[in-house]
Amino acid sequence: MSTRWYPIYQKGNPQLRVFLPNFWMKLVRPLPKQLPNIVNFQCSMEMTKYDVKNYLQKIYNVPVVEVRTRITMGKFRKDVGKGYVVKDDDIKYAFVTLPKDMKFEFPDIVDKAKENKEENEKSLEDAKKTFKAYIDRNKDRPDVPSWFSI
Structure with a gap:
């Protein structure tokens, strides 16, 4: 799953091979009209709903009820120096629903x-x-x- 290069496997200890995910998640400020048990994240484009759920449950021990994702298209703008059109990267947002008794407040x-x-x-x-x-x-x-x- 990872695109990093690792040393070739050799007999003996310690092993130099470590598997790290290429996934990342960034907490985003929620919209004003949002329920208190919904948390917004910006995540890598390769992550699926199941990856987001497993990521939060296994690493941070956060109980997740539902995950919804949305991909927003990057903005088109004109380059200042050269004058040609440039498109920003697309962004994937994950809306994570926590149990009803949990409440999340943005720090x-x-x-x-x-x-x-x-x-x-x-x-x-x-x-x-x-x-x-x-x-x-x-x-x-x-x-x-x-x-x-x-």
Whole structure:
């Protein structure tokens, strides 16, 4: 199933052959009018519904009731430099239905960023101070490179 090249089988231990799938899945933000027990994924084009279900059940131990897939066609656009038409890659989406008692909420990363805002502002001020000291140290020597200092 994998397209990777492996070393030829040799007798003895340890074996150098490892089988890895070429499948990948990416969590996508759900639409606003979606039920709480449905999760959206963007997945590789080679994956089938059964692959998606087995992937989630075997690797992540997520109970899956149903899987629906949809392929969206990539957009056609004109290349800026050359002017010819370019088509983006097609994308396959998988809509995974969880049991009714399970509820999935997309993780909100923005709230965590707001909490760290004070720390980020403090580190920015420190960086500005060190840069100003660096500029002031090399102000008198216009002909010497800035990296050349004692």
